[in-house]
Amino acid sequence: MTTLGKITEQIYRLYNGGNPSADQEITQKEIELLVLQSVNRILKIESIQTNLPMGDYFPPHAAIAQYDSVATTAISDDYCKATLPAQPISMPRGMGVWNITKREAYDSLTLDDFENPFVPVQSGQMGLLAGVGHTGVKDVLLSNVIPYELRTNNEVIFYAPRGDVGTAVNMQLLVADPAKVSSTDTLPVGGDQEAQIIQEVLTLLGVASAPGDEVSDANKSR
Numbered sequence: 074m075t076t077l078g079k080i081t082e083q084i085y086r087l088y089n090g091g092n093p094s095a096d097q098e099i100t101q102k103e104i105e106l107l108v109l110q111s112v113n114r115i116l117k118i119e120s121i122q123t124n125l126p127m128g129d130y131f132p133p134h135a136a137i138a139q140y141d142s143v144a145t146t147a148i149s150d151d152y153c154k155a156t157l158p159a160q161p162i163s164m165p166r167g168m169g170v171w172n173i174t175k176r177e178a179y180d181s182l183t184l185d186d187f188e189n190p191f192v193p194v195q196s197g198q199m200g201l202l203a204g205v206g207h208t209g210v211k212d213v214l215l216s217n218v219i220p221y222e223l224r225t226n227n228e229v230i231f232y233a234p235r236g237d238v239g240t241a242v243n244m245q246l247l248v249a250d251p252a253k254v255s256s257t258d259t260l261p262v263g264g265d266q267e268a269q270i271i272q273e274v275l276t277l278l279g280v281a282s283a284p285g286d287e288v289s290d291a292n293k294s295r
Contacts, residue, residue, distance in 0.1 A: 074160070075267050078256030081105045084274050099278065105256070107277055111270045112251045112260060116140070120250070135162055136250035137171055138261055142241045145231070153235035157227045159261035161246040166195055167223035172245040175238070191231065191242070194220045 081104050088099065112118070116138035140158040147153045161169030173191040219233040231238045248261035262270065 074259050075262065076257055076259055077105060077108060077251070077254055080260065080267060080270065081108055081256070084108065084271055084278075087271070087275060088278050088280055104274065104278075107274045108270060109251050111273045112262060115266055115269060115273075116248075116251075116261065118251065132162060132249075134250050134253045135247050137245050138248045140244045140246065140263070142176065143244050144241050145235055145238055147235040148230070151234055152230060152232060153238050154224070154228055154230045155242060155244075157229065157246065158244065158263040158266075159246055159248060160227065160259065161248055161261075163226070164247060167193060169247045170223050170229060170244065171247050173221060173229070174243045176241055176243055191221045191238075192218045194222050194232075 081101050084104050085101050088104070119137040119139075138159065143155050143158055145153045145155045157170070161171075163169060170193065173193075175191070219231055219238060221229050221231045224230045246261065249258065251260060254260070260267075
């Protein structure tokens with residue numbers, strides 16, 4: 074996990090030690106704006122629409138972020154799990170995990186498979202369904218869907234084999250809107266996304282060095 078201030082400072086140091094395409098000064102505030110633009114693009118940030126007539130309430134700073142290709146791990150022959158790529162906002166009924174969909178390949182493109190949805194269940198609901206299995210209710214309700222449960226604040230469990238769920242899924246999480254966070258707040262990005270953001274902003278700034286390069290190494294190339 075990283076903060077807006079940390080990633081901005083890292084880019085600022087790399088910028089000053091890299092090879093800018095033009096001799097011009099740039100402030101950390103300007104870099105911060107570029108970071109937020111990159112975060113919004115990569116996470117496909119959507120402003121959430123509150124549904125007050127239904128009694129739902131969402132924090133005013135909430136937004137929906139998209140995370141593709143979140144890996145799954147087999148727990149047993151019957152269950153698998155996935156680690157959340159970022160920390161969602163804590164919400165009742167596990168609503169911080171906004172949506173999970175399968176990934177299906179069509180002509181070399183990997184897309185969301187909305188015809189095979191994963192359905193959220195609350196803690197204890199699967200046990201309740203199992204307890205009334207003799208009535209056939211369980212088979213009717215779960216015949217065409219795969220349930221998942223938010224087990225911890227960073228992990229979901231799927232009540233189906235990994236072969237049915239897939240090696241990776243797409244997730245939407247309810248996160249703090251990056252445009253409304255302070256420099257000390259955590260950005261809802263994973264490690265690979267952090268590197269992607271740094272490289273993207275450096276490219277916009279005309280710096281050729283990769284995020285992994287040290288400032289001293291970049292200075293040697295001058």
